[in-house]
Amino acid sequence: MAHPEYIRKKAIQLRVEKKLTIDEIAERLSVSRTTAFYWVGRIKIPETAKQSEKRRKASLANSERARLKRERAYQQGVDEFDDLAKDETFRDFVCMYLGEGSKRCRNTVCIANSDPTVIALGSRWIRRLGKNKIRYSVQYHADQDLHELQEFWSGIVGVLPEDINLQRKSNSNQLTGRTWRSAHGVLSVSMGDTQLRARLEAWMDRIRSEWK
Secondary structure, eight states: OOOOHHHHHHHHHHHHHSOOOHHHHHHHHTOOHHHHHHHHTTSOOOOOHHHHHHHHHHHHHHHHHHHHHHHHHHHHHHHHHHHHTTSHHHHHHHHHHHHHBOOSOTTEEEEEESOHHHHHHHHHHHHHHOOSOEEEEEEEOTTSOHHHHHHHHHHHHTSOGGGEEEEEOTTTTOOTTOOOOOTTOEEEEEEEOHHHHHHHHHHHHHHHHHHO
16 A cells, blocks of 8 residues: 555654654554554654663563573472482483583583593483473584584484584694594583573582581
């Protein structure tokens, strides 16, 4: 539907002078949001104090919801520790994560190691405990056989070779006189799972308390 030119000009005026949003212009002029966006979408306007406050409150509300979810997951970890620990390898996994696991991000569980036994244990428990997709990535040196690395690690963690991502080491070919290296590279096993990471924090705290 074609609109009179004066309506388009009015939309531009409302955008520039009144700092109205796309939705407000569409409502004011009784046109579709798509039409209003076509007319004035490229005209950027600064947020009003009201809009900034609304955005700030929304951000705080989201942060609070996320915090409460983490707290509930942490309490779940506290409550379930003893049952999980009936499998002795669970405690091994938590101790291993204390020493080898990544603790930088509260949204991700990740271990990296060159020992296939360590990786097998970690991968098994992360798969069992988490609900999201696991990502596997092997760090390698330039002179290593990439297909062989994928075949090796896929057999350890039980996935297809093509599921093992390849990541060349940043110092590859720069370690002159190197006498030892990881024969099969270093495999990282990671899962983006905020709830699992919070539960894991509770399990690690439990182990720490027993060591005191």
